[in-house]
Amino acid sequence: MARINANYDKLTAGYLFPEIARRAAEFTDANPGVQIMRLGIGDTTEPLTAIVSGGLHAAVDRLSNSDTYSGYGEGEGNESLRQALADRYAERGVQLNASEIFISDGAKSDSANIQSLFSNDAVICVQDPAYPVYVDTNVIVGRTADAVDGQYEGLVYLPCTEANGFVPEPPSERVDLIYLCNPNNPTGAVATKAQLQAFVSYARENKAVIIFDAAYSAYITDPDLPRSIYELDGAAECVIELNSFSKDNGFTGLRLGWTIVPKALVTEDAAAGKVNTMWRRRQNTFFNGPANIVQEGALAALSPEGRRQSAEMVAYYKVNAKTIRDCLQSIGLTVFGGVNAPFLWMKTPDGMDSWAFFDKLLTETHVVGTPGSGFGPSGEGYFRLSAFGHEPDIARAVQSIRENLKL
Amino acid sequence: MARINANYDKLTAGYLFPEIARRAAEFTDANPGVQIMRLGIGDTTEPLTAIVSGGLHAAVDRLSNSDTYSGYGEGEGNESLRQALADRYAERGVQLNASEIFISDGAKSDSANIQSLFSNDAVICVQDPAYPVYVDTNVIVGRTADAVDGQYEGLVYLPCTEANGFVPEPPSERVDLIYLCNPNNPTGAVATKAQLQAFVSYARENKAVIIFDAAYSAYITDPDLPRSIYELDGAAECVIELNSFSKDNGFTGLRLGWTIVPKALVTEDAAAGKVNTMWRRRQNTFFNGPANIVQEGALAALSPEGRRQSAEMVAYYKVNAKTIRDCLQSIGLTVFGGVNAPFLWMKTPDGMDSWAFFDKLLTETHVVGTPGSGFGPSGEGYFRLSAFGHEPDIARAVQSIRENLKL
Numbered sequence: 072m073a074r075i076n077a078n079y080d081k082l083t084a085g086y087l088f089p090e091i092a093r094r095a096a097e098f099t100d101a102n103p104g105v106q107i108m109r110l111g112i113g114d115t116t117e118p119l120t121a122i123v124s125g126g127l128h129a130a131v132d133r134l135s136n137s138d139t140y141s142g143y144g145e146g147e148g149n150e151s152l153r154q155a156l157a158d159r160y161a162e163r164g165v166q167l168n169a170s171e172i173f174i175s176d177g178a179k180s181d182s183a184n185i186q187s188l189f190s191n192d193a194v195i196c197v198q199d200p201a202y203p204v205y206v207d208t209n210v211i212v213g214r215t216a217d218a219v220d221g222q223y224e225g226l227v228y229l230p231c232t233e234a235n236g237f238v239p240e241p242p243s244e245r246v247d248l249i250y251l252c253n254p255n256n257p258t259g260a261v262a263t264k265a266q267l268q269a270f271v272s273y274a275r276e277n278k279a280v281i282i283f284d285a286a287y288s289a290y291i292t293d294p295d296l297p298r299s300i301y302e303l304d305g306a307a308e309c310v311i312e313l314n315s316f317s318k319d320n321g322f323t324g325l326r327l328g329w330t331i332v333p334k335a336l337v338t339e340d341a342a343a344g345k346v347n348t349m350w351r352r353r354q355n356t357f358f359n360g361p362a363n364i365v366q367e368g369a370l371a372a373l374s375p376e377g378r379r380q381s382a383e384m385v386a387y388y389k390v391n392a393k394t395i396r397d398c399l400q401s402i403g404l405t406v407f408g409g410v411n412a413p414f415l416w417m418k419t420p421d422g423m424d425s426w427a428f429f430d431k432l433l434t435e436t437h438v439v440g441t442p443g444s445g446f447g448p449s450g451e452g453y454f455r456l457s458a459f460g461h462e463p464d465i466a467r468a469v470q471s472i473r474e475n476l477k478l
Numbered sequence: 479m480a481r482i483n484a485n486y487d488k489l490t491a492g493y494l495f496p497e498i499a500r501r502a503a504e505f506t507d508a509n510p511g512v513q514i515m516r517l518g519i520g521d522t523t524e525p526l527t528a529i530v531s532g533g534l535h536a537a538v539d540r541l542s543n544s545d546t547y548s549g550y551g552e553g554e555g556n557e558s559l560r561q562a563l564a565d566r567y568a569e570r571g572v573q574l575n576a577s578e579i580f581i582s583d584g585a586k587s588d589s590a591n592i593q594s595l596f597s598n599d600a601v602i603c604v605q606d607p608a609y610p611v612y613v614d615t616n617v618i619v620g621r622t623a624d625a626v627d628g629q630y631e632g633l634v635y636l637p638c639t640e641a642n643g644f645v646p647e648p649p650s651e652r653v654d655l656i657y658l659c660n661p662n663n664p665t666g667a668v669a670t671k672a673q674l675q676a677f678v679s680y681a682r683e684n685k686a687v688i689i690f691d692a693a694y695s696a697y698i699t700d701p702d703l704p705r706s707i708y709e710l711d712g713a714a715e716c717v718i719e720l721n722s723f724s725k726d727n728g729f730t731g732l733r734l735g736w737t738i739v740p741k742a743l744v745t746e747d748a749a750a751g752k753v754n755t756m757w758r759r760r761q762n763t764f765f766n767g768p769a770n771i772v773q774e775g776a777l778a779a780l781s782p783e784g785r786r787q788s789a790e791m792v793a794y795y796k797v798n799a800k801t802i803r804d805c806l807q808s809i810g811l812t813v814f815g816g817v818n819a820p821f822l823w824m825k826t827p828d829g830m831d832s833w834a835f836f837d838k839l840l841t842e843t844h845v846v847g848t849p850g851s852g853f854g855p856s857g858e859g860y861f862r863l864s865a866f867g868h869e870p871d872i873a874r875a876v877q878s879i880r881e882n883l884k885l
Contacts, residue, residue: 072746073654073687074597079756086762114549124542127771128535134731135531137868142521142730176583176733176768183764187618190481207763211594247480280480323549324541324770326583339479349486355493356614357590361583362769363731364534461544 078213083221087203087445088112094429095439107433108468110395110456111441113256113414115321117387117461119368120380123320126371130364141363146355148174148329149366155373156329165301171333171347173354174369176361178286178315178328182250183208184357185282185311185330188349189248189338196246198239199228200257200446200453202284205250221448230449231258237407237416238262241273248280249273253300254287257446257455258416259408261296267303274309278339281310286328289319289385291411307333311346318388318413318459319381320372325365388413391465392458398469399456402478413458416443420478422452429454436471485620488630494610494852495519501836502846514840515875517802517863518847520663520821522728524794524868526775527787530727533778537771548770553762555581555736556773562780563736572708578740578754580761581776583768585693585722585735589657590615591764592689592718592737595756596655596745603653605646606635607664607853607860609691612657628855637856638665644814644823645669648680655687656680660707661694664853664862665823666815668703674710681716685746688717693735696726696792698818714740718753725795725820725866726788727779732772795820798872799865805876806863809885820865823850827885829859836861843878 095107119127133139147153153169160167175181183204186193195209199222206223209215215223222228227246229239237260242249251270254261274281281300288298300306312331316322332347341349354360371377392409399406399417409415417440419428425442432438432454443453460468502514526534540546554560560576567574582588590611593600602616606629613630616622622630629635634653636646644667649656658677661668681688688707695705707713719738723729739757742750761767778784799816806813806824816822824847826835832849839845839861850860867875 072652072685073600074746075748075753075756076595076597077747079595079759082759116547116549118544118547119538119542121542124538127538131526131531131534131538134728135526135528137525140523140525140728142523142728142866144731177766179766180764188483188486190483191620193480204763211760211763213598245479278479321541321547321549324551324767326766326769339481340484341482346482349482352486352489353618356611356618357587359584359586359733360731362733362772364771365769459549 078211083218108438111439113457115323122371122377123368127368130367144360146360152370173330175328176326178313181313181330193247196227196249199230200450238266250282252284254412259412259414261411271306283310283312286315307335319385327365388458415456417454436475438468485618516846520864522730529778529784530775534775537774551767553767559777580737582735583733585720588720588737600654603634603656606637607857645673657689659691661819666819666821668818678713690717690719693722714742726792734772734776795865822863824861843882845875
């Protein structure tokens with residue numbers, strides 16, 4: 072008599088983006104002919120760079136030829152790609168062995184699956200607001216009770232507020248796993264070296280493990296801000312860092328990311344090296360490596376010319392971020408982020424409810440954004456806008472906000 | 479004080495294929511200049527078909543163009559690909575809605591992850607021998623105790639023996655989840671309609687769920703054998719079927735499979751539709767859909783011309799299977815499978831231990847195969863050979879066995 076995993080029933084019903092799509096469709100149906108402009112979803116819009124495109128075509132040709140075809144790859148990803156990533160970290164003084172880097176089908180998958188390495192009774196700590204995957208996956212595997220007022224009992228939340236510049240202090244209680252997203256989705260905040268060092272110190276003192284999601288790190292241009300947490304002393308003992316090719320190379324649909332599990336990492340009951348071995352076993356048992364052609368595209372992206380073209384793509388989106396930021400400030404709104412991050416975090420006018428502002432923005436300007444409350448209770452009264460979009464579309468959206476939003 | 483998932487320590491140490499690689503390397507080191515021939519690993523060797531290659535190139539071009547680029551796809555895969563698969567099932571009288579089909583990065587991933595939909599105390603039943611992923615994933619999530627004599631306590635094993643033609647009867651006790659691989663890896667056995675119907679009847683009577691891995695179904699050419707378990711009455715109420723583009727289109731490295739979770743499926747505590755909804759939620763939370771370009775390659779593979787080219791690839795490997803089978807029988811060995819399946823299951827001569835025969839075959843003929851005991855205790859005394867390989871390489875290996883194996 073099979074029974075289901077009843078933890079699924081604890082998930083609070085509507086996932087954010089389907090609800091946004093529903094309201095946008097409702098508006099379009101009621102207002103035929105009106106063109107909706109999207110400034111909300113974190114989806115890339117610019118085409119693959121020429122060098123990545125060439126790398127993918129070459130990979131397809133290789134697989135189409137009897138002499139060069141290959142089948143299964145390594146569950147942890149191609150050695151050459153892992154080495155190329157290690158070399159890139161080395162430029163910033165971070166020494167990693169290729170065997171500490173695992174290629175995957177995206178930072179989302181890894182941020183979802185990494186918790187499975189730890190004990191069922193691990194106490195989980197997340198930022199509030201946060202990327203929903205960190206929370207939902209721990210709910211599904213049973214590390215929480217039900218949600219009350221938008222927060223799951225059994226999780227520890229660190230509020231990110233205007234008062235702390237959206238970068239919280241480490242928790243005051245004992246926790247086991249801490250999810251940090253930096254640059255942050257949704258707030259666009261980026262932690263300083265000192266702020267990150269406080270988390271590393273906490274983790275080392277408490278033998279906690281930090282899951283550090285650096286998927287937006289390519290947007291950090293301020294030289295004083297660390298791009299990898301391993302730039303900090305002691306981080307290799309207590310941090311698993313995730314990253315992605317999505318946002319700086321447009322791989323959102325190609326699916327490619329990586330996770331670093333340092334051999335130095337320790338837990339209460341695991342000596343150095345063990346967690347690294349466990350993740351290798353996990354990836355070779357539950358996964359078989361990402362698509363080989365996509366890995367070859369990524370290898371092209373890491374070549375000197377690939378990195379130049381990737382930097383251009385990031386610069387393009389960063390101009391969008393500035394355009395949106397300048398517009399919102401010019402009409403008197405308060406906005407955070409969008410400088411070393413692709414996300415902007417806007418305070419709703421007059422403390423308006425996030426969803427009420429969503430409806431107002433849609434109705435008055437035909438622009439769709441993302442209500443902050445969708446990322447957690449501390450997101451209430453905020454609104455996320457994203458720099459991903461074609462520049463002319465961003466310009467039109469911004470013009471409409473400037474001309475039509477009634478403040 | 480983070481602690482690890484201690485279930486990893488229950489896994490029996492060596493995974494099969496690394497041990498094979500180690501012994502092969504040891505032989506090569508000791509015998510420089512000797513060329514090893516592989517008849518063991520289930521990895522494809524023939525290049526992508528022309529139509530798949532064209533589909534992949536077109537997809538790369540689409541993503542390289544600003545007007546046609548797209549980012550994130552659906553977590554459950556492209557609608558068009560799901561519909562094309564539904565249409566193919568309909569040809570065999572199996573009616574499926576596209577919303578019951580979920581595209582993934584391979585049958586391996588799905589066969590690993592599908593157990594997460596069910597309760598932690600589910601009693602798991604597997605064939606012995608079996609594909610190690612079914613067992614290892616349930617060990618890792620904690621549904622077993624330690625292994626004793628190669629079998630994990632808490633799992634129910636169904637021995638596949640010469641006496642039952644390597645297709646067991648349903649279990650005599652109550653179980654909750656039953657993993658069936660058909661055509662079977664490693665034995666190459668294929669169940670008849672009546673044999674499968676017995677499992678469906680068992681599952682319906684006991685509200686059990688069957689995980690039916692049909693990854694090798696393209697190798698079934700006997701018209702009396704079902705290719706999908708949904709060809710049987712009542713299967714939609716109790717079976718989740720998995721399949722793959724790996725073995726009939728050479729997608730082993732491209733990573734693409736699919737899973738069918740029928741809306742009719744019920745469990746003790748879940749009404750029709752619920753498990754389908756849960757898997758959708760799971761795929762959208764832990765996964766983000768497979769690589770978009772690979773999905774476009776798969777869509778090309780499902781076109782009429784794509785299916786013709788795929789059938790040629792299957793026929794090519796089936797000729798290899800016949801070559802190996804004929805050779806082994808001609809020298810007096812007993813061999814099963816390899817007719818409606820890409821795997822051959824050979825009885826070792828004189829009841830020799832599987833690993834001892836591995837060493838003998840390697841030393842005398844320089845051919846590498848897979849010891850049956852690596853798939854479970856009932857595999858002892860057997861040896862797996864695979865039809866995947868270039869035809870000239872197969873011919874060389876077979877000649878060496880015929881000339882050099884001392885029987």
